[in-house]
Amino acid sequence: MTQTDTVLIVGAGPTGLTTACTLLQHGVDCRVIDRRKGPASEPKALILWSGALEVLRRIDVADALEKRSLPLSGASYWSNGRRTGGVRFGALADTAFPHPLCVPQSVTEGVLYDRLLRLGGDVEWDTELAEVQITDPASSARGDGGLASSNVSVTLSVPGTGSPAPFSPHWLVGADGTHSKVREAAGISFEGSTYARDFLLGDGEFSGGLPEGEAQYHLTPEGVLVVVPLPGGGHRVFFDRDATGEVRPPSDEDLQKLLTARGPKGWRVDSTWWRSTFRVHTKVAGTFRAGPVFLAGDAAHCHSPAGGQGLNTGVQDGFNLGWKLAAVIHGADPALLDSYEAERRPAALRALRNSDRQTRLWMLRSGPKRVLRDTLLKVATATGALDRKIVPELAQLDPGLESSPAVPGALPKTDPRGTTSTTNATGTKNARRPRLLRPGVRLPDTPWQPLHGTGAPSLHEFLAAGRHALLVVQGGSADLADATAREAAELAARSPVGSQTDVVLLTDHRPRGGWDASAPYARAVDVGRKLTALAEAEQRPLVIYVRPDGAVGAWSSHPDLTLLAAGVSVLGAAVESVA
Structure with missing residues (x-):
């Protein structure tokens, strides 16, 4: 047995790459596969909060990300064309990262991939998990931590080989997204719901005085408009609408119609370089572990984009699992791995509830409920309650591990x-x-x-x-x-x-x-x-x-x-x- 045969990570997004980098830094080789042909080019998630940034500093990529980011000073909420509330960023104490950073996910993945290569790892691109068989899941409780013999058998579809490649890792990490094959093979449920709305976004150049240092939420009876400035120039605009089943990306004309209807007068779409239409799910896996199989990131939980919680939670999953797997492989008590779900599933549920709560506030249509929401936002802003409550929740600095079996x-x-x-x-x-x-x-x-x-x-x-x-x-x-x-x-x-x-x-x-x-x-x-x-x-x-x-x-x-x-x-x- 070689160390490379010990851990197979399926998925080379931010979660999988964080897991792999952590393993390598702790002296454990691993194998990483991804069905894509290379690192992501789509910007997708944008926001890195303090908790995730501290994790990324531990694997030596935070400095590179800071150089390619835009710090956000705050967020404001608007209703009926007037500012009803806001939160200030930058006041978080006791962290090197008091501000959230705006960084496209493609940049985060690229920086993590470069770090993986420097650590001596690599990704087998264009390689798909074709089949998984799991036997004797209870062996993870044995004193050898399941390392005496493999209880996972996978078949990989490798381009150019002409035939599937069998492989038997001792640990299998599913970081392969919301449609996770690993989760499905392990028979783990994915419980939750889907919002009855379509979500549309566009990244590009806009004119008319869009905000440069803060995110803005324009809450209208027809739906929300979210505006986020991007590093290097440009903005992201984000809308919800009635579900139509349409999957094609919105056109610039579609975005302009929504921008005119929901934003300040004079805001215009000049050009876009990325547009997308998607549905939003709020789901969590029934368990994050089945014997030698672990789920992390979107394979374990998926969120509304409100508050930018998904990627941040996934990065922290990857680091938590990575150092624990490395310790057990080096000879620590295998019971340490029981704490992965005990620590990370509650964290995922907190992030999910947070993003769901924000999304439902966006979607209020009733006049009286909107008036009540706007009033509460004004009061919470004036008293500082939004700053004290919302920002620390979003930042995910407090690990909340007091009940974990791994902290005696x-x-x-x-x-x-x-x-x-x-x-x-x-x-x-x-x-x-x-x-x-x-x-x-x-x-x-x-x-x-x-x-x-x-x-x-x-x-x-x-x-x-x-x-x-x-x-x-x-x-x-x-x-x-x-x-x-x-x-x-x-x-x-x-x-x-x-x-x-x-x-x-x-x-x-x-x-x-x-x-x-x-x-x-x-x-x-x-x-x-x-x-x-x-x-x-x-x-x-x-x-x-x-x-x-x-x-x-x-x-x-x-x-x-x-x-x-x-x-x-x-x-x-x-x-x-x-x-």
Whole structure:
């Protein structure tokens, strides 16, 4: 068995490419196929929000995307020709990406594909999944993680070979869109509904003073007009209409009629370079996993385009699945994969509800309901409620993983009920940890001064590599902190993810006597004191396991770090090696 035979990814859109890049960065080769003849040329989805951008930074493509994007300053809502409300972008705290970026999907795919090639991967274009057979799906629960023998058999239709090509991957990832063959072969339902409206859009050049820095939603009794400025010039216009069954793209004349009826006076279509007519579905797969088969992106959930949630949710699916598959392939507990659906299906449902709610607000036809909607928009804008509520939901920065089985929290557990309290050196329980150490919560950023082994000026810069991390936070003597950091580094090195794990010691001041520059861990001064303040009360070091997605997985102030490792699936094998 070769590593290339381990994972087959069907679909080389943003979700499939993110999954593949994540696997490669974590030391696992994979095979990627796509029935298209090459990367996408159609712009399709436009908006990248903060949560997805942080994921894309972890696979080293965010900078390239920023250079080819247009930051949006906000969105406004219009009714009866008057502005009824709006949200401001750019106020999101604690992220390197406070603004959503307007980037055509074709650009996002192209940048991800270039990254895949640089990582040593490739896509087998014009290659189709002809047949799939899945046997013994329960084998994913075996101690070997299903790697002892393959329980997936696929047949690929490869151009120029003259005959189908059989292949037996150990894991199959369906990132092949709303009409997923992988989902169908696994017998997974796709539950939901279809809006009884056609949707039309056009990208091109327009005149008459269309907005340059914000998205606009013009809500009329006949339907919606959405206008989004594009990077490099031009705009996208988007409309809904009564369903006709017509599948041909709208003409420029069609777009002009709708623009005249719903937009401000004087807006004109000069020329278009892409037009499309489509139906919108709101559906979610009954399960995201069937044994060795996983669904991600549009194969697992499809959304209204309202709020630009689909692509963003799919990118986060791909990263979540990628690092977990890599850890299990390297030897971590296969139960880690159970957390994929536990984490990503609720996230997809939240995004789906969000986009569905916005779409239904667009479609209000009744006069009284429209008046009520417009009034609520005015009040929510004036009070700042739209900014506080809507923007964080759309940004998808909060992973919402508190109930995930992959975030055990405080370790070792001192309460049989599994509370998040710990026991200090005197044997008494401490108060509950503050929010920043709640299991599954994304760690807030804190500035630090790098001293050795890292050049990162802050916690988020350090975590932007998208690797596992053990943060050793000094509490008590410097000698004890150094000894704990050394033990943490040794433990990490013995773990299945040793080559993908970073260890850093955070101190509250620069050591007067210097430090060991040959130590197997990095060292930095916690200038912001967000983390070192937590360890002061313990009078012993605090060790925090941070997942590749920046979420808190577990922590411990117990002197026996093997008890921490035993509770974290990606580190657990380190305990066995010294048992």
